[in-house]
Amino acid sequence: MAVQATVAMGILGAAPAYAGESATxxxxxxxxxxxxxxxxxxxxxxxxxxxxxxxxxxxxxxxxxxxxxxxxxxxxxxxxxxxxxxxxxxxxxxxxxxxxxxxxxxxxxxxxxxxxxxxxxxxxxxxxxxxxxxxxxxxxxxxxxxxxGDTEPPPDDTEAPTPPSGLAISALTCRSATLKWEASTDNVGVAYYDIYRDGQALGTVNASTLTAQLALTAGASWGIYVNARDAAGNVSQASTSLQVQVPQCQADTQPPSVPTGLRGTVAGTTVTLNWTASTDNVAVTAYDIYRNSIAVGASGTLGYTDTGLSANTTYQYAVAARDAQGNVSPRSAAVSLTSGNACTDVICSTARVAQDTDIPWGLVALPNGTVLYSRRDAKDIIALNPATGAKKNLGVIPNVQGTDGEGGLLGLAIAPGFPASNPWLYIYHTSPTDNRIVRVRYVNGTLDMASLEVLLKGIGRNKYHNGGRLRFGPDGKLYATTGDAQNGAYAQDVNHLSGKVLRLNANGTPPPDNPFGNYVWSYGHRNPQGLAFDSLGRLWEQEFGDSQDETNLIVKGGNYGWPNCEGVISRSGTGCATTGYIAPKYTYRNTEASCSGIAVVRNSLYVACLLGKRLYRSEISGDRLVNVRQFFVGTYDRLRTVEPTIDGNLWMTNSDAAGDKDSIPNNTDTAIYKVTLKP
CATH class of the missing domain: 2.80.10.50 (Trefoil (Acidic Fibroblast Growth Factor, subunit A))
Known part of the structure; x- marks a missing residue:
């Protein structure tokens, strides 16, 4: 169930007037x-x-x-x-x-x-x-x-407040709770406290207020944290997350009725299922789909499409209904279906080639077939032989630090001509003070750590909104996505590295033809994490939103609107109607998206989604995305990264919820898959 919460406070974002005091x-x-x-x-x-x-x-x-x-x-x-x-x-x-x-x-x-x-x-x-x-x-x-009053900041105030601390929940019910925390300090004065839930903004209260009333959804599980902000716009690092399990409003132990009428059709290596609805004393919230007695997906409707099956193979399917409190019906009567002898859909098969206990984040396919991937929380690089599943640890990247959220060892890229003319592996990672881009030589299947160079530092960091994807373009330049570090003002500041798509020379210098005389290529971004070039050399970008995710077509010097415009939702000022803002090419409700990595293969865009637990595929037609479809809904849990293989297919990684929102290494169950596409 999607988690929803709001800050039920009378004032959002007030300046530092103290409780019981007044000001002009x-x-x-x-x-x-x-x-x-x-x-x-x-x-x-x-x-x-x-x-x-x-x-x-x-x-x-x-x-x-x-x-x-x-x-x-x-x-x-x-x-x-x-x-x-x-x-x-x-x-x-x-x-x-x-x-x-x-x-x-x-x-x-x-x-x-x-x-x-x-x-x-x-x-x-x-x-x-x-x-x-x-x-x-x-x-x-x-x-x-x-x-x-006199809250105008000194013109040279660049010091952020200290992180809030001591978060505590009281008066917790199924619908509401009181959040309290201890005050931050600042060289001038704290102005605001921004309240978040797992990277999503809930609201802002003034500095005199150290409590907030939260409106909750029964049964939700989430992590809440607070950032402090001063009048100059400097944002603290986040507090430690407080994990809260919201109770149900009433006990419910009655499962839904058994689904009936399960039936299916076969088209090549794709099966389409339909069934008749179950009933429940409260409400059915989803149906779990089983293939050969193993759960392979979930659906909020009365249908499901299972793709990428083996040819000429018989499968048994069953469906079970569940409600919001986790009561599950017995499974339906099974139906047997046999796949065809040839792939007729766009996705032909899926095979797991490796498992891991950490989060595979960045991934590159080398010309010799080897796959290199970063492990976000373990802070190391793994070399994978896809043919055998054998893995080799190439070492820990120095100076990487997690954020108790989504920071750590993130994107990877190799340049055209790798390894002969450019033997560098490019890496985006979070450090104790910032996010940065570094490179290290890849020599004879090893990383020469002594060669490590910092190419760009000073990118804002925070618990969430760190960006982190890298991609070389057909122009030989390195492109990077940076999050707004949970400070929306950064996104509109073309002299700040955060909330941007950046463009670098391979040696880390800014190209002279960049639009603002620095590293910034486009701006007005919240937390972009997907980059891919199409056959025309155009750059597509995927971006997390508070309520809407975006797929954008990036142009030189473009302003994509955050924080005034999110997707097609106006948030402040003149919002999405602001002259010069560039609208997204596609938007998604984040409950069905929260998408990270993207890839372009044969003029189709593939988008890997975390919260939505699905892969979107759309066809690029001019500057539009058409024939948008969804695959693997719930089959492989949270999908994070997709990358083209050297033979024209897809690598795909997943990320389970257990270790996705912390910086603890090796506490998750993940995998790397090869997705074979129809030629």
């Missing part, structure tokens, strides 16, 4: 203060901007309930008539807790009313004394930005 709100455009006209406490007195004087009618307190109070808490900032339309008058009014009195101060310094989705705005962009305040769509322009 200064318009960034005029430097005048948010003011209640004439200092009047009469209900419906309009809000204006006025020269700052520090009076009670210019002192504002963000409360935990989400109100913006003035006059020592006696009045609330209110939208007249509870209007949700633009240009509504903003006024003071006795506090009543209504939606028209709730305000959220966001990291871009806009103050939004969540009920209307509109921002607190100085009318007409004027700067004169006594200009009124109304609501307007959020554009993050200067007349919508507010400075809280």
């Amino acid at each position: 709100l200064i318009s960034a455009d005029s430097q005048r203060c948010l003011d209640i006209a004439r200092g009047s406490q009469e209900p419906r007195t309009p809000a204006i901007i006025f020269d700052c004087h520090g009076g009670a009618n210019q002192q504002w307190e963000f409360t935990a309930a989400g109100e913006l109070r003035t006059f020592d808490g006696a009045r609330c900032l209110d939208i007249r008539g509870a209007s949700t339309q633009p240009q509504a008058v903003v006024q003071s009014y006795p506090c009543h807790g209504g939606a028209n009195q709730k305000w959220t101060l966001r990291p871009d310094r806009t103050i939004i009313n969540p009920a209307s989705g509109l921002c607190l705005t100085v009318k007409g962009g004027e700067t004169a004394n006594a200009t009124g305040i109304d609501t307007w769509r959020c554009e993050a322009t200067a007349h919508q930005q507010w400075i809280v």
Whole structure:
């Protein structure tokens, strides 16, 4: 079941005003203060901007309930008539807790009313004394930005806060819980705490708030952590994750009824199954599919397609139903089906060539058929002979450090001409201080660790959002994906290495034809992890989102919108309608995706997905992706990496949930598969 959680806090992203204290709100455009006209406490007195004087009618307190109070808490900032339309008058009014009195101060310094989705705005962009305040769509322009008291950071503040600590859950029920933590410290002052669940943003609270109310989904299992952020935008490393198992709301021990009517059709080496629905006292959530008594997949519908079977082979299938609490029905009556003598679908067969106890992350196929792959948490490189399954450990890469999340030893690449003219293995990894790209010579089947060179350092790191894929292009340049290090502002800063696709010369220098005079090739990315070139030399990229994943076609200097736009969802400012933002070529709900690696073989794009536990295949038609299909849904658990083989097929790696979200080596059960494609 997909895990859902929200931070049920009144204020998301408030600046560092301490609990019980108030501060002025200064318009960034005029430097005048948010003011209640004439200092009047009469209900419906309009809000204006006025020269700052520090009076009670210019002192504002963000409360935990989400109100913006003035006059020592006696009045609330209110939208007249509870209007949700633009240009509504903003006024003071006795506090009543209504939606028209709730305000959220966001990291871009806009103050939004969540009920209307509109921002607190100085009318007409004027700067004169006594200009009124109304609501307007959020554009993050200067007349919508507010400075809280004297919280402007020093211009040279680059020091991040310390990580939050001491996370604890209390009042845990099937629907809610209270999260608490201990404060971070900062050289200037902590402004915000950003709350995450397994890499997904839940919300932001102000620095005076060390608790959050979480809305939960019964039965969910997840890890929560907190980052601290200061007013200059510096983000701490994450706290240690707190693992929480949400209880069920009521006991349920009754399994669903047995599925009936199982039937199937055969087309070459592909079997398609259908069956009649089961019933349950609460609800059926999924069906597990068994092939020869072994679970090979799951389906949320009444059908399943099993691909890549051996030719001329008889298989027995059965199906069982399960509910949200893990009650499983007896299996259905079995049906026997015999595959054909030739492959008729795009995927012909799948064979496991190796198993591992760590996470295979980066993978390259050498010209002689050897496969090299990185083990993320074990921090070493393995040479695999696919013909025999024999493996050789080539050694631990120095200075690699995990993040108690998704950092570690990540992407690999070899250059055209390997090994004769360029014997280097290129590596992306997390260090104690950053993410970086290094290279080491591959000599006679070994790694010459003495030759290791750091090509690029200073890429932001955090528990999640580290990026990490490497790919040489047909131009001989090295391309790399970098995550935003859980700081969305980095993604829009073309002078920062994070939240980007980077482009390097093979020796690590920036090519002179890069668009911004540095390493940045494209920007506005959240956590990209897939790179692949098509037959026309165009670069495709796969990117994790909060709620939508993206497949993008990367162009030189392109801006892909994060954090203002995610997929086709506007998040801040003018969102996805912003001039110059490049829309994705395909989007996916992340419950069916959370995709990492991609590969292009014979003009088809293959996308390996973790949470979705499936492989997407689409055909590249011009600049579009068409005929999108899903394979191996639930068959091989979480899929992480796909790479072309030297004979025109696919290597595919998986990653099980047990060790996927930590940095503990050798605590997982994974494999490398060869997927044979139809010629």
